[in-house]
Amino acid sequence: MTVKNEEKRDESGNSQEAALNNEDLWGSDMYPERRGKKFQHSWFKILLGAQGRESIDKNRCEHNVYKCIKESPIIKLMMGALRSSGCEIDIRRHISCEVCNPIVTGGYDSEFNQIIICQNSAHSEDMIRGVLLHEMIHMFDYCRNKLDVKNIDHLACTEIRAANLGHCSFMGSLLQGDSSFTNIKATHQNCVKHKARLSVMAVHKVSKEVAEAAIERVFTKCYNDLEPIGRRIRRNSFDMPRAYAEGYLYGYDM
Template sequence: MDFLTQVFAKASATTETIPAAVVVNDTKPVTDTKESSTPSKEPKEWGYDLYPERRGEVYKPKWSRILMGMEGKENIDRYKCEQNVYWCVKNGPLVKLMMGALRSSGCPMDLRRHISCEVCDPTVTGGYDPVLNQIVVCQNMATNKSMVHGVLTHEMIHMFDYCNNDLDFRNVDHLACTEIRAANLAHCSFLSAMMQGDASPFNVKEAHQNCVKSKALASVLAVRNISHEQAVAAVERVFPKCYADLEPIGRRIRRNSTDQQKAFMEAPMYGYDVY
């Protein structure tokens, strides 16, 4: 718990773009028992404020940013994003593994139905919408194949958890667990932990766990309007069990290694289809 307290203090000084689960209720937040005159509270409570198009809004670029070349290319960005998604589906080992695992679990993916490239808040690179069972790839933030591959793998882990378990995204413990699993399997390595300051030569053994905790905490805080203390408590409660769960990838991926290819080749050994 002391580590997560240090992470929060450090995160308040720097902003990191992260993949996040879009956590929403089918109707309205369970904590809201009275009608409110401020409808903006619901998106803030459940993460929709990070994904404007999820709220039915049409993105309108600003003229000042268009003149500076920073906006106004949304259609081109969406086309490039969709190209990157298609490339990852055909060539990305972990994406292919996850699609095979989803199909084996009875939840096959249709690219046109289950993946959407959209303009998002700059603080996130992707998200998972459990109501529509749809992955959001942020076309304005995930701008290359490597980033799109990471987003798809992360969000497909959320989709896999939703398909195979009685997962309730309104339950903060469930949310923390799936975020721990996604960070554990798709993101963290000793190198990434060093880059974000969670590791040093004196705590190599705990570097990966610390990286997973910090990323899971950041994701929970990004999509749920809860206090830091509540988020830390949720991550700590479920961490031992969820950190040990390596399905369906079967191993923790080391950066600059052949682990991705090995995990893909080992998938049939765990009963998953090869996509």
């Protein structure tokens, strides 16, 4: 997957590309432990029980990560696809459980080629499996497709792919207001665009209109790119084990 890299300009005529070079795309407010920063405790939240259990959360998170990698068919497929594409992944080096802003459950740090699982917001094994799948798609795109997160079109594309392959069931889309029983045909695409837009806005700190424009520019191509899973995963279906069983057909090291 290759996205055309064109320089865009804002309303004042300034290059967005130049602005992004000075922008903290990673968002230290979302991931306070990144770049050597320390998580700041609040004594009030400790007294309420909302903080002060970071060691327990980290151990639980790491246990669930290990369990997903060993037992989840879709995560084993992603691990095999990464290895077969020349993208070695060591869970001790490339996956980190950390304290994050509560509004996020995970992230992918392309500078360190590392997946972040938010131990304080991704509590269950199912949530962590979803985060791993989403972020492993970003890792796959970074390694194999030369993802550049400073390019808003690249970012839009990988967010479309991650939402398309691992999220957006009909009921989930209905609950978040992206679909109704009268537009079932467009339900999945609406959900994918919604999730991708939120991520692009958060990472690049742009308006809804700018994010939507980037998504529309690349949507058709990126929505139809199903590699390395080969299918859209539906909730409560056999899609995950089927995708894993078919992995060898694509030459993945299973």
